[in-house]
Amino acid sequence: MNCNKFSTCRLEKDYETPRCNRAKLDTGTFCNYDCEFCYYQGDLDKVTSFDVIKDRIDILHKYGITEVDLSGGESSVHKQWFDILDYCNERFDHISTLSNGWAFAREDFLVKSKEHGLKEILFSVHGYDEGSHDDIVRRRGGWKKILKAIELAHKHDIIVRINCTVYQRNYEGLLKYHDIIKDLKPLEVNFLTLNYWTNNRHADPIDYVKVTDSIKVCIDNIKDHVKYINVRYTPYCYMKGYEKYVCDQFQHIYDKYDWNVEIYSLDIDVSRQYSEHEKIDMAYDTATIRRMKDYKKPSECLSCKYLYICDGVENEVKQFIPLPVEGKKITNVNYYRKGFYDC
Ligand code: SF4
Numbered sequence: 506m507n508c509n510k511f512s513t514c515r516l517e518k519d520y521e522t523p524r525c526n527r528a529k530l531d532t533g534t535f536c537n538y539d540c541e542f543c544y545y546q547g548d549l550d551k552v553t554s555f556d557v558i559k560d561r562i563d564i565l566h567k568y569g570i571t572e573v574d575l576s577g578g579e580s581s582v583h584k585q586w587f588d589i590l591d592y593c594n595e596r597f598d599h600i601s602t603l604s605n606g607w608a609f610a611r612e613d614f615l616v617k618s619k620e621h622g623l624k625e626i627l628f629s630v631h632g633y634d635e636g637s638h639d640d641i642v643r644r645r646g647g648w649k650k651i652l653k654a655i656e657l658a659h660k661h662d663i664i665v666r667i668n669c670t671v672y673q674r675n676y677e678g679l680l681k682y683h684d685i686i687k688d689l690k691p692l693e694v695n696f697l698t699l700n701y702w703t704n705n706r707h708a709d710p711i712d713y714v715k716v717t718d719s720i721k722v723c724i725d726n727i728k729d730h731v732k733y734i735n736v737r738y739t740p741y742c743y744m745k746g747y748e749k750y751v752c753d754q755f756q757h758i759y760d761k762y763d764w765n766v767e768i769y770s771l772d773i774d775v776s777r778q779y780s781e782h783e784k785i786d787m788a789y790d791t792a793t794i795r796r797m798k799d800y801k802k803p804s805e806c807l808s809c810k811y812l813y814i815c816d817g818v819e820n821e822v823k824q825f826i827p828l829p830v831e832g833k834k835i836t837n838v839n840y841y842r843k844g845f846y847d848c
Contacts, residue, residue, distance in 0.1 A: 506804040507801045507802060508802040508803070508804060508812065509796055509797055509800055509801060509802050512796075512802060512812050512813055512815075512817075513755075513792075513793045515834070517837045517838070518785060519759070519837065519838060520782060520785055522759045523759070523761065524758050524759055524781075524784065524785055524788060525757075525758065525760050525761050525762075525764070525765050525766070526569070526571050526572060526761075527570070527571070527572035527574055527601070527761065527764065528565045528570040528573055528764060528765040528768050529573075529574055529765075529769060530558070530561060530562060530575045530576065530580075530593065531553075531561060531576060532576065532577050532583050532589060533551065533552060533553025533583065534549060534551050534553070535549065535551060535578045535582065535583065536549045536577055536579040536582070536605075537579055537607055538605050538607070538643065539642075540605075540629075540641060541640075541642075541643060541674065542641070542670055542699055545578065549578065552583075553583075555588055555589065558592075559592055561771060562589075562592055562596060564768075564775055565596075565768060566596040566597070567775035568768050568773060568775050568779070569779070570597065570768060572597055572598060573593055573597050573599075573600055574601045574603065574763075575593070575600065575601070575602040576602070576603045577603070579604065579608075580602050580604070581604055581607075581608040581609065581614075581618070582607070586608075587621050590618065590622050590623060591622070594622030599624055599625070600623050600624055600625070601623075601624065601625035601626065602626055603629065603668070604626050604628055604654070605628075605651065606626075606628050606629075606650050606651030606655065607647070607650045609626060609657060609658065610649075610650040610654045610657070615654070615657045615658065615661060615663070616661060619663060623663065624663065626654070626663055627666045627667070627668055627695075627762075628654065628655055628665065628666070628668070628691075629642075629668050629670070630668070630669055630685070631669055631670055632648070632678055633678045633681040633685050634648070635649070637675060637678045641674060652689075664692055665689065665690070665691045665692060666691050666693040666694070666762060667689065667691040667693070667695070668695045669682070669695065669696050669697070671699065671716050671719070672698070672699035672711055672716070673711065673712065673716075676712075676715055677719065679696075679720060680722055680723070682727075686727045686730065691731060692731075692732055692733065693731065693732065693734070693735070693762055694727065694733075694735075695734075695735045695736075695737060695763075696723070696736045696737070697737045697738065698720075698737065698739045700738055713739070713743050713825065714743065717736075717744060720736055720739075721744070721747055724736075724747060724750060733845070734750050735750060735760065736750045736751050736752065737752050737757075738752075738754075738819075739753070740811075740816070740817060740827070741753075741814065741815040741830075742809065742815070742828035745828075745830065748811075748841040749841040749845065751841070753815060754766075754792040754795050755789070755792045755796075755814065755838040756814075756838055756839065758785070758788040758792060758838070759838075759839060759842070759845075761846050765788075766788045766791045766792055767787035767788040767790070767791045769791070773787075796817075800816040800817045800819055800820065801819075801820050801822075802817030802818075803825070803827055805827045806827050807829075808831055809827070809829035809830055810830050810832035810833060810834055810835055811829075811830060811835060813835065814835050814836075814838050
């Protein structure tokens with residue numbers, strides 16, 4: 506039995522909290538790294554043309570997106586990186602990019618990117634030292650480059666955030682991860698429990714108990730040093746006492762530094778304007794479809810107070826023991842995250 510068939514019906518829509526108006530700009534899967542868990546294995550040599558990227562930018566702009574997050578692959582190694590920045594800079598208030606740090610370890614490249622409009626970089630730091638990080642990204646020198654890039658970003662007033670994908674290979678390393686996070690001083694850290702969205706099925710299955718125990722220890726160690734911490738796509742019952750950090754599909758709608766939900770597929774009629782109310786409705790529709798399609802909750806979840814706000818686990822997860830918490834059912838998706846970005 507999958508309780509997700511009806512676990513969105515009593516969710517209250519939050520029309521008060523500002524929704525995320527930053528969109529992913531997909532610049533294609535081309536990358537100079539080969540991370541072990543990459544979602545795009547097999548496509549890392551495929552280049553997306555600037556014309557295709559411009560079409561994507563135009564759709565986002567017409568929809569009313571104000572901020573973009575350039576994401577590949579590795580957007581900064583696209584041959585027309587500066588043309589992409591220029592095209593975005595004419596249309597959006599804020600440009601961010603995800604990065605492995607390789608290109609930004611060169612000061613001239615980072616400074617020129619800033620001159621072309623780049624304001625923020627979300628760095629992928631998956632290990633706590635050279636060996637652990639380079640083994641995962643499968644690129645020698647990756648650790649040194651990313652540390653240099655982060656140092657330069659701070660020097661030139663580029664906002665620094667950090668993503669850490671957590672899975673069987675690196676969860677134990679999180680017990681040592683806090684030292685490097687304190688040194689790197691990011692505005693935000695996102696822990697992403699590995700998901701199965703595209704081509705990364707070769708990675709070992711996640712043991713949620715071990716992975717979330719390590720994440721919680723790390724949160725305890727960094728919470729006084731990092732302004733915003735998110736744990737994405739993780740069952741609430743494994744984050745008891747840490748619920749405010751959980752960002753599942755419906756909380757994601759309000760995650761202001763991440764990706765807008767309803768425009769993600771670019772499959773929206775942008776020949777007309779949408780009200781804020783309509784955009785939130787569309788975001789909830791999209792989150793509902795994703796939850797129904799990709800996630801499951803076993804019947805034990807019916808007694809759990811998190812039933813409505815929690816996604817459960819992805820369908821591909823073979824072994825999952827839910828830990829339902831009895832109590833009055835929570836129906837507000839932002840129950841634990843009221844004012845999360847106000848401070
Ligand atoms: S028991 Fe089920 S509904 Fe409750 S938090 Fe865990 S996975 Fe989610």
